[in-house]
Amino acid sequence: MIVGIDLGTTHSLIGCYDETGPRLFANALGEFLTPSVVSVDEAGQVIVGQPARDRLVSHPQRSVASFKRWMGTSRETRLGTHGFRPEELSALILRSLLSDAEAALGEKVDEAVISVPAYFSDAQRKATRAAGELAGIRVERLINEPTAAALAYGLREQSDGARFLVFDLGGGTFDVSVLEMFEGVVEVHASAGDNFLGGEDFLDLLEQTCRADLKLADDTLDASQRGQLRRRLEVAKRTLGSEGHARIEFALGDRQLDWRIDEERFNRLADPLVQRMRAPLERAMRDARLKPEQLDEIVLVGGASRMPLVARTVSRMFGRLPLRHVNPDQAIALGACIAAGLKSRDQRLDEIILTDVCPYSLGTEVARRDEQGRAVTGFFEPVIQRNSTVPVSREETFWPVHERQQQVQLDVYQGESPLVEKNIKLGELTVDIDPTLSITENAVTVRFTYDINGVLQVEARVHASDRRYELLLEQNPGLLDAQQIRERLAALNDLKIHPRGKHENLAMLARAERLYEEHLDARDQLQEWIARFRTALESQDEAVIREHRREFGRALDTLESA
Incomplete structure (x- = not known):
């Protein structure tokens, strides 16, 4: 399937x-x-x-x-x-x-x-x-x-x-x-x-604005309190779109914080x-x-x-x-x-x-001559331009920079900058050439082929000898290779992952724990509800658990909407 x-x-x-x-x-x-x-x-x-x-x-x-x-x-x-x-x-x-x-x-x-x-x-x-x-x-x-x-x-x-x-x-x-x-x-x-x-950046903007208005320094909130604040701001972001204004109330220790924002200010800040x-x-x-x-x-x-x-x-x-x-x-x-x-x-x-x-241009590093004829390295030469329909195959011909050069190094890059140092290096291919031939005789044709699965093949052909070299870029620095994937897969298989059937019970307890963090005035009540639900879970009776879960959910809904 x-x-x-x-x-x-x-x-x-x-x-x-x-x-x-x-x-x-x-x-x-x-x-x-x-x-x-x-x-x-x-x-x-x-x-x-x-x-x-x-x-x-x-x-x-x-x-x-x-x-x-x-x-x-x-x-x-x-x-x-x-x-x-x-x-x-x-x-x-x-x-x-x-x-x-x-x-x-x-x-x-x-x-x-x-x-x-x-x-x-x-x-x-x-x-x-x-x-x-x-x-x-x-x-x-x-x-x-x-x-x-x-x-x-x-x-x-x-x-x-x-x-x-x-x-x-x-x-x-x-x-x-x-x-x-x-x-x-x-x-x-x-x-x-x-x-x-993305949407997270607009939420970050609301958080920065709220904290600045309320004079909350970076060390004022611990991780849990920041999580509570962002949750309220997420609701406020949706409210701004539907009502044009939003308000959040937030307890910080013995302080009760109140913050408001309207859509006009939000739009200005989000520009x-x-x-x-x-x-x-x-x-x-x-x-x-x-x-x-x-x-x-x-x-x-x-x-x-x-x-x-x-x-x-x-x-x-x-x-x-x-x-x-x-x-x-x-x-x-x-x-x-x-x-x-x-x-x-x-x-x-x-x-x-x-x-x-292809979302990015793919190419190689080349040298260019300055006004004095000196070779300046570090320039990016695209072979496949961005937004080329894939699969795509393109070729370009290059020559060595110096006489009596024995090798040509083809460094493969991805990016849009004219300088390779600002692009991403994907790999390299070393090509042997004949040092007794002139620069013009030592031409190397390089072909880039990029398929729909994101695999890049780089082929180089030396004109003088007709020797061919190939580089297949299926891996990138920082990515898992086949052996690492097998090892990580074995490790993941050993993890205890909650079965789907318990998911709704876990969700109910996690929601209650989150509300316990947020509502200081309802903590005793929440602890009582949690204890009652845990007792129902221990019964292992699905009918009993289902009924308690419904009651528990209604109680949490009432608390959250208050």
């Missing part, structure tokens, strides 16, 4: 394509959205999703979120006695999603299409594939998030030649893609974005973030060689796109209202489900060819 997965910064979703169309699977709590949060309790058990999100407040040192931003790096997060890389944390989210899917389907899931930001680098894409492998599935394809959103909106059914722009502002990443539909092909013309811009959104939009349109009036539709997706200032920014730039009729939190996941159906050749779907583009 092949499923579609949206592995998001703040939330993740899973589904499939069946006779009813794209279908999402609910988790044990009955929600489609599973928070991308991991926590480890005192017994060493791994907790994922909503209970882990609640533990961000009650147990901040043992919980972590927003780790999607670290994909492709070797950063390690310590939770209790365990150290986790970003791939492993993502794998734990994937395992939880797969458990939900298998519970809904009644069969094993072994393949998946996973969405990734269009602007994800090679390293980040390979890390996502590694996360799938650690979770025990084969990643059939990585689909760019804007492309998935286009599928969800049914833009594949548009008339030939229709052009549309997908604006995707999620919790931690921002993507924009320009696509065209032509004769059954959804072709991506250009992608741009910012891997460190630098809005300007960061404009740059990728303009770049994508410039790369696609289109003017705003040449677009047929503009689509907003991603939870953070709900903010009114986002829709206003896009409307002003393009002179029209964007489409938002598909739930922005679900659009990418629904598109991934359709892509999974296409991958499995579901007969209910018309054959659609999805193209992607």
Whole structure:
């Protein structure tokens, strides 16, 4: 069985394509959205999703979120006695999603299409594939998030030649893609974005403003108190969009803090973030060689796109209202489900060819002559330009810098800077040449081939000898190799991960513990409720547990809404 997965910064979703169309699977709590949060309790058990999100407040040192931003790096997060890389944390989210899917389907899931930001680098894409492998599935394809959103909106059914722009502002990443539909092909013309811009940055802005207004220094709040504050600010951010103003009350020791903000001030403070959104939009349109009036539709997706200032920014730039009729939190996941159906050749779907583009330029280091004829090294020469449709193969011819040179070093880089020092080095290839030949006779033709799975092949042919050299860039510095993946997989398999059947009970206790942190005046009552629920759990009687869980939930709802 092949499923579609949206592995998001703040939330993740899973589904499939069946006779009813794209279908999402609910988790044990009955929600489609599973928070991308991991926590480890005192017994060493791994907790994922909503209970882990609640533990961000009650147990901040043992919980972590927003780790999607670290994909492709070797950063390690310590939770209790365990150290986790970003791939492993993502794998734990994937395992939880797969458990939900298998519970809904009644069969094993072994393949998946996973969405990734269009602007994800090679390293980040390979890390996502590694996360799938650690979770025990084969990643059939990585689909760019804007492309998935286009599928969800049914833009594949548009008339030939229709052009549309997908604006995707999620919790931690921002993507924009320009696509065209032509004769059954959804072709991506250009992608741009910012891997460190999303809803979390707007929340950070609210936190900084609130703390400045209330004169709360960095050392004023401990990790738990900061978690409580951010939770209230998250609610305030949503309230600003619907009511135009928001207020939070916050207890800090014996101080009762009260803070208010209106939408006008928030929009003014958020202007630098809005300007960061404009740059990728303009770049994508410039790369696609289109003017705003040449677009047929503009689509907003991603939870953070709900903010009114986002829709206003896009409307002003393009002179029209964007489409938002598909739930922005679900659009990418629904598109991934359709892509999974296409991958499995579901007969209910018309054959659609999805193209992607290379999000970064790929090239090598070259030297250039200055006015005195001296060779100056360190310049970047693109072989494959960004936004080239993949698979793509391009070649360029280079010559040695000096006479009697014995070797040519081909350093492979990814990036957009004219200087290699500001780009990312992917690998190197050393080519032997004949030192007795002249510079012009020692030509070397270099071919870069980049496929849809993010694998880059570099081939070099020495003209004089016809010798050929090859470099296959499947790994990146900081990424796990095959042996490390096997070792990490074995370690993950040994972890005690709560079974799906207990998830709703864990979530209830985690929520109660979080409210205990937040409500000083209700602590005695909460302890009494927790003790009563724990007694019900000890009975191991599902009917008793279910009834107590309903009562417990209603009580917590009342407390939280008070």
